[in-house]
Amino acid sequence: MFANTAHPDLAPFALVRTFALLRFVTACRPVPCSPVPIKIPLAPNQIAAAWRIADDRTKKYGSEFSFNLSGALGEVAVSAWAVTVAKAQPIDEAYPDLARDYGADIFLGPSKYGVDVKTCGVGEPFMYKESQVGDLAEKNVQAVLWASERSVSNSYGPPSESEVEILGWSSATDITDSPPAKPGEVARRVLTVRPLADLIALL
Numbered sequence: 001m002f003a004n005t006a007h008p009d010l011a012p013f014a015l016v017r018t019f020a021l022l023r024f025v026t027a028c029r030p031v032p033c034s035p036v037p038i039k040i041p042l043a044p045n046q047i048a049a050a051w052r053i054a055d056d057r058t059k060k061y062g063s064e065f066s067f068n069l070s071g072a073l074g075e076v077a078v079s080a081w082a083v084t085v086a087k088a089q090p091i092d093e094a095y096p097d098l099a100r101d102y103g104a105d106i107f108l109g110p111s112k113y114g115v116d117v118k119t120c121g122v123g124e125p126f127m128y129k130e131s132q133v134g135d136l137a138e139k140n141v142q143a144v145l146w147a148s149e150r151s152v153s154n155s156y157g158p159p160s161e162s163e164v165e166i167l168g169w170s171s172a173t174d175i176t177d178s179p180p181a182k183p184g185e186v187a188r189r190v191l192t193v194r195p196l197a198d199l200i201a202l203l
Helices: 008-028 044-061 065-086 172-177 196-202
Strands: 038-041 091-093 106-108 113-120 127-129 143-152 161-171 187-189
Touching (some): 044 065, 044 161, 065 106, 065 113, 065 143, 065 161, 065 196, 161 196
Antiparallel strands (some): 143 161
16 A cells, blocks of 8 residues: 555554554444534633533533533533524523533523534544433433534633534434443434534524
């Protein structure tokens, strides 16, 4: 494969690069990623709001702050997308209120379409906790919106910059129809991710 490599010393690096590419393609293959991500850059006030939400959740649940911050940034970005792109008025934001933190994060449009926002790492597969699959109807979750976030960290407070990519969405049925988690794993891989335009059409 590397017979035509310009410099023989670079062949190992080409091999590593090719192996990494193959790993990425293999990891993504089970999920039909037809949706085109939408990038939502967050303003300083939005980042500060996500920081406060993450701090409240960390104090209440004792969970990791960075995990809570990533989730809150995704939720704030989805709210911004719902207003500026989907125009899904009215919007009922449940996620900032710890008393409503159990159910759907956001309710969109006149039908109050319940959306759960899941923020994952860049390039990670779409995973949904097995323990939460049976609670979708009880939590009024009709769709899961998938997002990933990139932030410029600031050791003295909230990130100086943050950009969230909204990757697509899955219906509650897409979640329940995906294969259960493998033995020893806590989450199932969701196999169907839909374009955001399809969700907007439902609102």
